[in-house]
Amino acid sequence: MDSENYQRYQAAIALADFAAQGTRSASSVGASEMTNPSKEKNAPEIVKxxxxxxxxxxxxxxxNGLILYKDFHAEFAGPGAAVGSIYDQDCKLALPVGNLSLLSPESHEERQKAYLIRRQWIRLLKQITEKPVPQQRVQKILEQFEQYFDAETVAQLPDEAFALLVGVLPQTVNAVRRSYNLNQKK
Incomplete structure (x- = not known):
């Protein structure tokens, strides 16, 4: 199985032990934490x-972060962003990015701050999607992700995820990635 199909497969498989592996108290953070130290994540369990x-x-x-697949687009919830509640009831699939760790906020203020941060992530994607040329949108989202995550993590994410984040075809993402990789080798 080629690596792109393998990664799609990993993103879609069910690993029932996600929640069981990681509810613990994170006293240094002051919240209860959901974490999965293994490389494979349980996307269906996250959606639940x-x-x-x-x-x-x-x-x-x-x-770390989550790419939240909705009906016709995807959203990215990066570090500090709120997820769940009524805002993600339409989420079809959640693709973890990096070593995912989810916390349960303990106060109203923590929740409010997390909602504000989620809005900032949405605004960042909005700015990228306002670029008129699809290849520019792809290049910008790839650059942004490489600022937050290492190149290996970004390379593992499927073209479809980036396509849904910035409103382009997966083929456009693939072409920009190939072009970028060719330029890197020169």
Whole structure:
């Protein structure tokens, strides 16, 4: 199986032990933490948590996040962003990026801050999608992700995820990635 199909497969497979592996108290953070130390993540289990109505926060002390697949687009919730509650009831799939860690906010203020951070991530994607040329949108989202995550992590993310984030075809993402890789080798 080629690596692109393998990664799509990994993103879609169910690993029922996600929640069981990682509810623990993170006293240094002051919140209960959901974390999965293994490389494989349980995307369906994450979606169940998002649909539960509970507000969770992507750990701001780690390089991690969630790509939230909706009906016709995707959203990125990066470090510090709120996920779940009524805002992600339409989430079809959640693709973890990096070593995902979700926290349960303990106060109203923590929740409010997380919602503001989620809005900032949405605004960043909005700015990128306002670029009129599809290849520019792809290049910009790839650059942004490489600022937050290492190149290996970004390379593992499927073209479809970036395409849904910035409103382009997956083929456009693939072409820009190939062009970028060719330029890197020169």
């Amino acid at each position: 948590m998002l649909h539960s109505g509970q507000v969770l926060v992507v750990n701001s002390r780690r390089r």
